[in-house]
Amino acid sequence: MNNQYKYHRATLRETVSFIGVGLHTGQLSKVSLKPCVDKRGIYFVRTDIQSTQADIDASWYNVSDTTLSTNLSNQHGVSVSTVEHLLSALIACGIDNVRIEVDGPEIPIMDGSSEVFVEAIRSVGKSYLKLPKQGIWIEKPVVVTEGDKYAILMPHSVPRVTMCIDFPDTVIGSQCYSVTLEGEKYFEDVAYARTFGFADQVEALKKRGLAQGGSLINAIVIDGKKIVNPEGLRVENEFVRHKILDVVGDMSLAGAPIIGHYYAHKAGHSLNQKLLRKLFSETSAWTQTSLEQGREMFANHDELYGGDYIKQALNVVPIKKVAS
Numbered sequence: 001m002n003n004q005y006k007y008h009r010a011t012l013r014e015t016v017s018f019i020g021v022g023l024h025t026g027q028l029s030k031v032s033l034k035p036c037v038d039k040r041g042i043y044f045v046r047t048d049i050q051s052t053q054a055d056i057d058a059s060w061y062n063v064s065d066t067t068l069s070t071n072l073s074n075q076h077g078v079s080v081s082t083v084e085h086l087l088s089a090l091i092a093c094g095i096d097n098v099r100i101e102v103d104g105p106e107i108p109i110m111d112g113s114s115e116v117f118v119e120a121i122r123s124v125g126k127s128y129l130k131l132p133k134q135g136i137w138i139e140k141p142v143v144v145t146e147g148d149k150y151a152i153l154m155p156h157s158v159p160r161v162t163m164c165i166d167f168p169d170t171v172i173g174s175q176c177y178s179v180t181l182e183g184e185k186y187f188e189d190v191a192y193a194r195t196f197g198f199a200d201q202v203e204a205l206k207k208r209g210l211a212q213g214g215s216l217i218n219a220i221v222i223d224g225k226k227i228v229n230p231e232g233l234r235v236e237n238e239f240v241r242h243k244i245l246d247v248v249g250d251m252s253l254a255g256a257p258i259i260g261h262y263y264a265h266k267a268g269h270s271l272n273q274k275l276l277r278k279l280f281s282e283t284s285a286w287t288q289t290s291l292e293q294g295r296e297m298f299a300n301h302d303e304l305y306g307g308d309y310i311k312q313a314l315n316v317v318p319i320k321k322v323a324s
């Protein structure tokens with residue numbers, strides 16, 4: 001990146017398009033990412049709907065369903081589903097503004113990761129706007145729980161995601177992983193990690209109208225202790241890395257990059273959504289400002305808040321399982 005633009009909002013230099021099948025609807029659709037220079041940020045437009053009300057902001061308050069994927073709906077009931085992998089790619093590439101046109105109800109799943117989106121976005125490159133890039137700095141821990149699952153946002157000077165998952169008696173088992181989202185880390189550690197599902201649940205999902213487009217081409221399928229895909233895994237802990245990919249996409253619905261440490265055990269789209277709602281209901285827990293100003297204001301963030309907040313936050317959650 002050209003350093004002189006590091007505090008500016010960015011859009012794509014050119015339009016890029018993808019055609020593919022939706023994981024849940026099974027419908028073929030085309031998505032085009034178009035440069036956009038206003039302050040609106042990231043938004044979707046359903047081009048198959050002839051209406052002036054077919055646009056949906058990529059925002060936490062538009063989340064309408066989190067069953068297996070993150071789905072958005074506007075106030076007129078127009079929706080778009082499975083947005084998380086594309087949003088993950090966009091935020092990881094530093095894109096703040098883009099108009100996403102889609103001619104169907106679901107974003108195509110491609111290979112089940114965000115790699116196809118990332119490669120296309122990076123191949124056209126970024127164009128910088130004369131608008132300051134924003135950040136949301138976490139100032140106090142925000143915690144949500146659901147049974148033995150929890151998700152926490154806590155102060156940290158750079159965006160970081162730590163996730164633990166636990167699927168006993170399967171090939172996944174217990175996996176924890178932590179990624180600091182700086183430099184090339186997302187592209188090296190996360191972007192290629194595919195979504196996954198369980199063979200014994202596929203029939204039930206298909207009966208409920210879900211996973212209609214799911215196949216070994218776009219998901220890792222697990223049968224107990226075995227991986228069904230003949231090619232196996234791309235990396236040994238691909239599952240937990242994919243959960244981190246999902247977190248990056250879900251947290252992008254805050255509307256600006258969250259500068260803090262996301263720390264979770266067994267969290268998914270539903271808990272991520274609850275976490276954002278809780279965050280925005282606790283106005284003393286965060287500050288939104290320009291990246292430039294924030295870097296100065298919170299320069300000694302780690303010294304001030306440090307590891308104590310991890311301990312404090314973990315005191316209020318049921319499981320004290322700590323990832324390294």
Ligand SMILES: [Zn+2]
Binds near residue numbers: 084242246
């Ligand atoms: Zn996913």
